[in-house]
Amino acid sequence: MYATRTQSDRPIVAAASAEPVPLGRGLSLSRGVDGQLRAHQGGESCAVWVCRSFPWSEPTRFISLRDEDEKEFALVRDPSDLDAASRCELERALAQAGFVLEITRVLRVEEEVEIRSWVVDTVQGRRHFQTRRDDWPQEVPGGGLLIRDVAGDLFLVAKPGNLDAHSRKALWAFID
Amino acid sequence: MFPGPPFLAGYLFDDVIGPAQAGRLPLADATRAAWIAVAAIGLVYLLRQLCAWVRLRMMATLGEYVARDLRTDLFEHLQRLSLSFYSRKKTGSLITRVSSDTDRLWEFLAFGIVDVSLSLVMLLGLSAVLLSLDWKLGLVMTLPVPILCWAIFIHGQSMNRLFLRAWRKWAGVTDVLSDTIPGMHVVKAFHQEARENARFARRNNDVTNEFNRIHQLWTSFWPALMLAIHGMTLAVWAFAVPRLLGPEASLSLGTFVSFLLYTTMFVGPIEIIGQIARVLNRATTSAHRVFEVLDTEPEVVDQPTPVRLEPVRGHVRFENVSFGYDGLRQVIRGVDFEVAPGEMIGLVGPSGGGKTTLVNLIARFYDVTGGAIRIDGVDVRELDTGHYRKQLGMVLQDPYLFHGTLLENIRYGAPDASVDEVVSAARAANAHDFICRLEHAYDSIVGERGHTLSGGESQRVSIARAILNNPRILILDEATSAVDTETERNIQQALDRLIEGRTVFAIAHRLSTLRRANRLFVVEDGRIAEQGTHEELLRREKGTYRRLYQMQRELSRAV
Numbered sequence: 001m002y003a004t005r006t007q008s009d010r011p012i013v014a015a016a017s018a019e020p021v022p023l024g025r026g027l028s029l030s031r032g033v034d035g036q037l038r039a040h041q042g043g044e045s046c047a048v049w050v051c052r053s054f055p056w057s058e059p060t061r062f063i064s065l066r067d068e069d070e071k072e073f074a075l076v077r078d079p080s081d082l083d084a085a086s087r088c089e090l091e092r093a094l095a096q097a098g099f100v101l102e103i104t105r106v107l108r109v110e111e112e113v114e115i116r117s118w119v120v121d122t123v124q125g126r127r128h129f130q131t132r133r134d135d136w137p138q139e140v141p142g143g144g145l146l147i148r149d150v151a152g153d154l155f156l157v158a159k160p161g162n163l164d165a166h167s168r169k170a171l172w173a174f175i176d
Numbered sequence: 177m178f179p180g181p182p183f184l185a186g187y188l189f190d191d192v193i194g195p196a197q198a199g200r201l202p203l204a205d206a207t208r209a210a211w212i213a214v215a216a217i218g219l220v221y222l223l224r225q226l227c228a229w230v231r232l233r234m235m236a237t238l239g240e241y242v243a244r245d246l247r248t249d250l251f252e253h254l255q256r257l258s259l260s261f262y263s264r265k266k267t268g269s270l271i272t273r274v275s276s277d278t279d280r281l282w283e284f285l286a287f288g289i290v291d292v293s294l295s296l297v298m299l300l301g302l303s304a305v306l307l308s309l310d311w312k313l314g315l316v317m318t319l320p321v322p323i324l325c326w327a328i329f330i331h332g333q334s335m336n337r338l339f340l341r342a343w344r345k346w347a348g349v350t351d352v353l354s355d356t357i358p359g360m361h362v363v364k365a366f367h368q369e370a371r372e373n374a375r376f377a378r379r380n381n382d383v384t385n386e387f388n389r390i391h392q393l394w395t396s397f398w399p400a401l402m403l404a405i406h407g408m409t410l411a412v413w414a415f416a417v418p419r420l421l422g423p424e425a426s427l428s429l430g431t432f433v434s435f436l437l438y439t440t441m442f443v444g445p446i447e448i449i450g451q452i453a454r455v456l457n458r459a460t461t462s463a464h465r466v467f468e469v470l471d472t473e474p475e476v477v478d479q480p481t482p483v484r485l486e487p488v489r490g491h492v493r494f495e496n497v498s499f500g501y502d503g504l505r506q507v508i509r510g511v512d513f514e515v516a517p518g519e520m521i522g523l524v525g526p527s528g529g530g531k532t533t534l535v536n537l538i539a540r541f542y543d544v545t546g547g548a549i550r551i552d553g554v555d556v557r558e559l560d561t562g563h564y565r566k567q568l569g570m571v572l573q574d575p576y577l578f579h580g581t582l583l584e585n586i587r588y589g590a591p592d593a594s595v596d597e598v599v600s601a602a603r604a605a606n607a608h609d610f611i612c613r614l615e616h617a618y619d620s621i622v623g624e625r626g627h628t629l630s631g632g633e634s635q636r637v638s639i640a641r642a643i644l645n646n647p648r649i650l651i652l653d654e655a656t657s658a659v660d661t662e663t664e665r666n667i668q669q670a671l672d673r674l675i676e677g678r679t680v681f682a683i684a685h686r687l688s689t690l691r692r693a694n695r696l697f698v699v700e701d702g703r704i705a706e707q708g709t710h711e712e713l714l715r716r717e718k719g720t721y722r723r724l725y726q727m728q729r730e731l732s733r734a735v
Contacts, residue, residue, distance in 0.1 A: 051613075052617060053599065053611075053612055053617045053618055054583065054595065054619055055616055055617060055619050056616070056619040057581070057595075057618070057619055061595070062599060064612045066612065066613075070613055071609065072608070072609060072612065075599070077596070138621070140619070141619075
């Protein structure tokens with residue numbers, strides 16, 4: 001139980017914000033003759049690299065376009081804000097920037113003293129890697145499992161439930 | 177049922193094997209009877225293990241649920257306790273209370289209690305069976321039992337005393353751990369690893385010596401107890417042999433075999449009861465540690481029908497406020513001031529003057545011992561503390577990031593905030609750029625075992641968190657003191673956006689960071705020694721603010 005005192009003489013202060021987030025609107029993307037992605041907005045043009053601001057929780061939205069000084073040129077909130085050609089270029093750039101090996105089958109997981117050894121099939125072929133024993137695979141938004149090996153490379157099990165029975169058995173201890 | 181096998185064994189000897197060997201029972205009948213008895217023994221064993229399975233499963237599961245509920249109650253109670261409790265208790269000690277102490281209690285609840293109870297019942301039941309089987313031999317076995325129980329009790333008392341010492345020494349070991357591990361930076365900076373190793377080794381040796389005393393006691397007691405029980409068995413033989421071999425043969429072989437088998441069943445319960453001292457001690461210590469927390473009442477509590485301000489406007493009034501942490505020394509003495517909504521107050525003054533205490537009182541982390549603090553005219557003690565604090569924002573000198581993604585950390589006070597709002601808050605805090613440069617950007621894990629951010633980066637994440645929370649009253653406690661000038665500029669820009677339109681209390685030693693303050697309060701010896709604008713305070717010839725300002729200017733010139 002609580003008593004409410006309504007104080008209506010001043011509205012709630014809106015969250016402070018900087019300049020508005022530059023959206024995808026008015027922005028277009030193209031390829032330079034060197035194959036480099038270029039962004040054009042408000043009369044400015046710049047060679048940019050794509051960076052997912054939320055690679056696991058919002059992988060298709062909030063794509064930061066960064067210049068060679070790693071400063072943000074624009075933030076594409078939603079690729080659907082772009083025209084078709086720009087959207088195509090953006091998707092191509094994102095595919096090229098992919099850095100995660102996607103696991104399709106888990107063949108073996110063995111525990112040694114302080115190391116866990118994995119043998120897996122990925123989209124890119126068979127891989128052997130090792131993780132530290134107390135480095136547990138990390139659940140990512142969407143239900144995937146992200147594994148970082150001792151070298152810092154990333155392996156993703158996008159949908160553990162879709163793996164074959166042998167793989168699911170091998171991963172049993174790591175998924176809920 | 178469970179004492180069945182020895183009885184059946186006795187039956188086999190006296191009523192089947194003996195008569196069959198003497199020719200009084202036809203072989204076929206004897207064989208049939210024997211196999212039936214053996215099958216019955218097998219059935220009893222099977223049922224015994226089935227019951228053990230059910231018992232173990234039920235008690236283990238029940239114990240687990242009890243431990244789970246205990247952990248939940250303990251953790252929820254910790255959330256309700258005031259900050260003063262946390263300043264008195266070590267973090268490591270609280271963590272072990274929630275984790276290992278509850279685990280130890282589970283073990284005791286699941287197995288200890290049941291085992292002891294069953295043992296007592298077994299002991300009584302077996303005593304009755306032995307006495308009914310042969311009262312003379314039964315007395316030989318049962319008469320010494322009270323003496324054994326008394327010896328176990330005395331042994332338990334001695335163990336209690338030794339355990340008390342041992343746990344005290346153990347606390348010394350965990351003290352060193354909880355001291356040095358968080359402070360490893362300092363240990364390494366001063367190259368004191370060898371010294372800390374020596375300190376730990378001393379405490380470790382002390383605790384080993386104490387536990388060795390315990391082991392000395394119970395490892396001496398235990399064989400002595402077993403010897404006593406075996407002595408009882410020998411006494412049974414001594415009384416039984418004449419009766420078995422004597423002319424009257426007043427004791428049948430089967431009865432004696434049953435008796436011996438029952439005697440072996442006697443040992444188990446005594447063994448379990450004998451070990452209870454150790455098990456009980458560990459569980460009692462853990463229970464004490466757990467319930468010490470549960471029995472602690474929070475010092476800051478809400479009234480039965482607290483007031484909710486919708487929303488907080490940010491008018492703050494201190495009316496002759498006094499406060500002391502320990503009830504003896506007054507840290508704040510007769511402080512009186514009024515702050516209008518949207519005003520920014522800079523709190524300056526020598527270290528230990530009471531600046532941080534003032535803001536802690538505004539946040540109601542502690543209750544005043546004299547006077548009152550009013551928020552929008554309502555005594556802060558009458559407010560719904562949780563609802564009030566949701567409209568408060570704090571940016572501290574040492575920003576704390578939980579183990580989780582940056583997205584989760586920024587959203588901590590506003591879990592329903594959209595990603596758009598998070599990005600806007602991060603931009604306002606000048607954090608968006610460096611976050612996007614991280615490998616996983618907003619999905620990067622930070623906190624313990626996560627990515628390590630610099631002090632300035634952590635501070636900007638902390639500011640983004642505060643911005644997203646949209647507080648009406650903002651407390652900044654030395655928010656830029658631990659960073660370089662360039663980072664300070666970034667943070668200051670972010671803070672400038674954050675403070676717009678809010679009531680702000682900002683503590684800073686670098687007076688330049690208070691340039692936007694409407695007024696400055698000089699806090700010295702628990703009082704507001706001076707208050708006014710920057711220009712007004714500079715005009716005071718012998719004022720503390722003027723002196724501090726001049727000292728800082730001289731310092732910067734010297735650099």
